[in-house]
Amino acid sequence: MRQRLALAKVCAGMVAFLLLIAACSPAPKEAAQSESPPLSSPAAGSSGSSAGTGAGTVDLNGLDWNKTDDPGLKGEPLTILVADNDGSLAKLLGKFTEDTDIKLNVLGVDYNSLYPKITTAALSNSSDIDLVEVDTIWAGQFLEGNIVEDLTTVVPADYQARFTKSSLSSVMYNNRLAAMPYYSSTKHFYWNNKLLKDAGYDAPPKTWTEFREMSKALTRKGVYASGWSWKQAEGLMCDFVGMVYSFGGNFFNGDGTLNVNSDGAVKALQYMVDLLQTDKTVDPASLQWSEDDVRKAFAAGKIAMMSNWEGIYPKMNDPAESQVVNQTDVGLLPGEGDVVSAAVTGSEGIGIMKSSKHKQAALAFLKWMSSRAFQEPNLLERGTYPALQELYDDPKVVEADKTGTIQKIMKQFDYGRNRPNGPGYVEWSDILTAEIFKALTLAKKPKDALDDAAKGIEQAIAKAK
Amino acid sequence: MKQSRRVPNFKRIRMGGGKMAKPASGAARKVLRLSPGRRKDWMLAALLLLPTVYILARTFVYPIFQSLVWSFYKYNLMDGSVVAFIGLRNYAGIFRLPDFWAAMGSTAYFTVFTVGAELSLGFFSALLLNQAFRGQLLFRGMIIIPWAMLTLVNGLMWNWIYQPGYGALTILLHQLGLLGADSNPVWLTSPFRIVTFAAIADIWKMTPYMTLLLLAGLQSISSSLYEASVIDGAGFWQKIRHITIPQLMPAILVAVVLRILGAFRVYDILTVFTNNPTSSVSFLTYNYAFRYFYLGRASAMAWISTLFILALIVMYFRLLKKNAEQV
Numbered sequence: 001m002r003q004r005l006a007l008a009k010v011c012a013g014m015v016a017f018l019l020l021i022a023a024c025s026p027a028p029k030e031a032a033q034s035e036s037p038p039l040s041s042p043a044a045g046s047s048g049s050s051a052g053t054g055a056g057t058v059d060l061n062g063l064d065w066n067k068t069d070d071p072g073l074k075g076e077p078l079t080i081l082v083a084d085n086d087g088s089l090a091k092l093l094g095k096f097t098e099d100t101d102i103k104l105n106v107l108g109v110d111y112n113s114l115y116p117k118i119t120t121a122a123l124s125n126s127s128d129i130d131l132v133e134v135d136t137i138w139a140g141q142f143l144e145g146n147i148v149e150d151l152t153t154v155v156p157a158d159y160q161a162r163f164t165k166s167s168l169s170s171v172m173y174n175n176r177l178a179a180m181p182y183y184s185s186t187k188h189f190y191w192n193n194k195l196l197k198d199a200g201y202d203a204p205p206k207t208w209t210e211f212r213e214m215s216k217a218l219t220r221k222g223v224y225a226s227g228w229s230w231k232q233a234e235g236l237m238c239d240f241v242g243m244v245y246s247f248g249g250n251f252f253n254g255d256g257t258l259n260v261n262s263d264g265a266v267k268a269l270q271y272m273v274d275l276l277q278t279d280k281t282v283d284p285a286s287l288q289w290s291e292d293d294v295r296k297a298f299a300a301g302k303i304a305m306m307s308n309w310e311g312i313y314p315k316m317n318d319p320a321e322s323q324v325v326n327q328t329d330v331g332l333l334p335g336e337g338d339v340v341s342a343a344v345t346g347s348e349g350i351g352i353m354k355s356s357k358h359k360q361a362a363l364a365f366l367k368w369m370s371s372r373a374f375q376e377p378n379l380l381e382r383g384t385y386p387a388l389q390e391l392y393d394d395p396k397v398v399e400a401d402k403t404g405t406i407q408k409i410m411k412q413f414d415y416g417r418n419r420p421n422g423p424g425y426v427e428w429s430d431i432l433t434a435e436i437f438k439a440l441t442l443a444k445k446p447k448d449a450l451d452d453a454a455k456g457i458e459q460a461i462a463k464a465k
Numbered sequence: 466m467k468q469s470r471r472v473p474n475f476k477r478i479r480m481g482g483g484k485m486a487k488p489a490s491g492a493a494r495k496v497l498r499l500s501p502g503r504r505k506d507w508m509l510a511a512l513l514l515l516p517t518v519y520i521l522a523r524t525f526v527y528p529i530f531q532s533l534v535w536s537f538y539k540y541n542l543m544d545g546s547v548v549a550f551i552g553l554r555n556y557a558g559i560f561r562l563p564d565f566w567a568a569m570g571s572t573a574y575f576t577v578f579t580v581g582a583e584l585s586l587g588f589f590s591a592l593l594l595n596q597a598f599r600g601q602l603l604f605r606g607m608i609i610i611p612w613a614m615l616t617l618v619n620g621l622m623w624n625w626i627y628q629p630g631y632g633a634l635t636i637l638l639h640q641l642g643l644l645g646a647d648s649n650p651v652w653l654t655s656p657f658r659i660v661t662f663a664a665i666a667d668i669w670k671m672t673p674y675m676t677l678l679l680l681a682g683l684q685s686i687s688s689s690l691y692e693a694s695v696i697d698g699a700g701f702w703q704k705i706r707h708i709t710i711p712q713l714m715p716a717i718l719v720a721v722v723l724r725i726l727g728a729f730r731v732y733d734i735l736t737v738f739t740n741n742p743t744s745s746v747s748f749l750t751y752n753y754a755f756r757y758f759y760l761g762r763a764s765a766m767a768w769i770s771t772l773f774i775l776a777l778i779v780m781y782f783r784l785l786k787k788n789a790e791q792v
Contacts, residue, residue, distance in 0.1 A: 017517035065608065115756075116755065119755065119758070123542075141543045141544070141758075144543060144544050145543030145544070145545070145758065146545075147543075231739075231740075232739050232740050232741050233740040234740075267568075283629075283630075284629055284649060284650075285628060285629040285630055285651060285652050285653045286622075287653070287654055288627070288628065288629065288651065288652075288653050405726055423543050423544035423545065424544060424757070426756050426757060427752075427756070427757045430740065430742060430752070430756075433740070434741055434743075437741075441654045441655060443655060463558070464541055464544055464759070
């Protein structure tokens with residue numbers, strides 16, 4: 001009995017102590033502010049922290065577009081965090097130091113490590129990283145969350161006009177520029193000519209109706225007509241976005257609000273379910289695949305058609321890595337009805353961290369990175385498609401493209417469609433992919449799944465307010 | 466016998482030689498009464514301890530309290546909304562959140578399934594490894610290998626095993642004739658199946674841990690008990706029921722509680738198989754904190770999980786005490 005009383009006393013004491021600590025501790029607002037770099041706007045920061053002061057080249061942080069070649073910047077140390085799996089990008093970026101004498105330290109990581117590393121650095125207010133790669137879906141979050149500098153008034157409008165539509169729109173949120181365009185990217189349609197010919201076809205499908213018919217003939221023992229990245233993850237969202245737009249759907253209403261259950265979206269999802277479950281022309285392993293798994297299946301000759309990002313060539317024609325050497329080609333993703341084609345955009349930018357202590361030098365880097373000095377070798381040596389529009393028409397570049405695909409790849413960029421990139425996107429995407437996955441596995445009807453997703457996203461938006 | 470000898474020892478250490486002491490003031494008075502040389506030693510010890518205490522307080526104690534404070538606030542870091550004190554509304558919101566209950570259910574299923582399977586497999590493996598046979602040491606060493614593997618590597622390996630078509634599981638079932646030649650099932654299609662298959666991967670990895678804990682317990686059981694029971698005519702199952710299990714109870718309790726705590730926090734292995742955050746409470750909390758940056762709600766969720774785990778620990782101590790009293 002006495003022991004029980006003692007236990008109760010200890011528990012009561014602990015609760016009282018915790019409450020006391022809680023009551024005396026600073027509210028998160030103050031904590032966040034004291035840990036954050038000084039902001040020119042209140043904690044909300046929604047109005048942005050930079051305001052132009054003349055010709056759109058200077059902002060309150062002293063970033064000046066015209067002073068990027070200031071000799072005083074020489075010797076300043078810069079650190080950039082980018083996705084670089086094989087060190088080839090680091091080698092290319094080394095030229096920046098040669099050109100400008102600004103010391104650049106490259107932190108190359110895999111793509112999946114970018115987001116946690118950037119957010120951790122921002123949360124801890126570390127100034128170790130000055131520049132970060134910004135994926136299209138993070139632009140809104142990074143701006144509203146005060147992670148990156150708002151470059152809207154820093155980069156002159158005529159300079160912004162030099163980028164491809166796809167790469168510029170992917171780093172814009174609410175007409176604000178979150179980062180400097182880095183490269184252009186969408187998904188593309190790849191097919192295996194030999195498998196198509198064996199099934200009696202000379203050309204790839206132009207519409208999804210043709211795709212469905214051809215798929216039935218292409219699916220034979222051991223080979224499926226197509227494979228997809230339909231694991232419950234962002235890859236599924238990417239395929240779905242392209243499909244929705246090609247079936248005439250749209251993710252936004254006229255007033256800019258989100259709309260995930262439009263008629264086009266329901267049609268698109270029904271089509272995906274039909275391919276997988278009724279026709280059974282999709283490799284069922286697609287439900288466990290990400291983009292890289294799809295590429296491997298295509299390289300092994302196990303699937304005849306796929307939708308995937310750039311960078312497939314020249315490896316697809318390397319006998320050491322592929323069993324379909326010189327059998328494959330790339331072109332426009334099919335459309336439907338009036339829609340010629342539609343593909344999800346995956347373009348990215350590079351942004352300046354708010355906490356950086358070398359912002360002017362970082363701006364000098366962005367200017368260099370977005371110029372021919374980097375964009376051209378990045379295409380020719382690494383096969384990454386430029387953000388700079390003028391390079392696509394440059395005969396020298398076209399001639400130097402050893403994969404012979406630049407014109408085909410570029411065509412698809414005209415049909416690129418962005419995913420929504422508001423601050424809540426990561427959560428909306430989780431809700432939507434969960435429901436799409438349920439429809440694909442026949443746990444729900446496509447219409448019900450999308451209606452539920454719309455409800456879930458609405459609730460998430462309401463909760464966050 | 467051993468237990469009854471251990472308990473008084475424990476009490477003696479904790480209560481300072483059996484006296485019902487007034488510990489804090491007694492200790493302070495004792496320091497003041499020390500000779501100057503001893504006092505210097507004591508001060509030096511305190512000085513040397515200070516950095517550790519400071520680091521622990523900054524990296525461990527402070528964040529815990531910080532999260533408690535945050536749990537009473539609406540604190541969305543990344544959408545530019547205003548921070549506001551909202552009392553217990555985060556907690557109330559979480560209890561009304563269907564995703565939270567789905568994640569709780571999934572975690573409970575994962576915990577019961579893995580701990581149950583690991584306990585039964587681990588118990589029989591421990592019995593086997595407790596026998597004297599040639600190569601016993603080799604097998605005891607070998608069984609550690611899965612446990613020594615990185616969780617993520619283990620997840621990736623099982624992800625390959627579960628691949629449809631060319632995955633080892635499908636091929637094995639085909640060869641055994643359990644699957645029709647044309648049948649090519651996709652294993653990871655529903656949240657329930659994903660959690661089940663992830664649990665199997667976890668069982669493979671963590672059974673050795675259970676085995677080792679139980680093996681240690683088995684070795685402390687006196688062989689004279691078995692000899693006596695054989696004379697009384699006990700068979701294999703009777704020996705297990707009346708000697709092994711009761712004698713092993715303290716070890717079983719420790720092993721089960723440690724594993725429940727581990728399984729309840731499962732997160733990393735699930736991420737290999739799915740991005741579905743409702744597959745475990747930790748996964749959901751992680752998503753709320755570090756993907757959506759709802760720091761207030763995530764803190765509240767973390768505190769709810771902590772209270773669940775605390776409740777489990779209290780139950781564990783009560784069981785342990787009851788067990789010690791019985792022995």
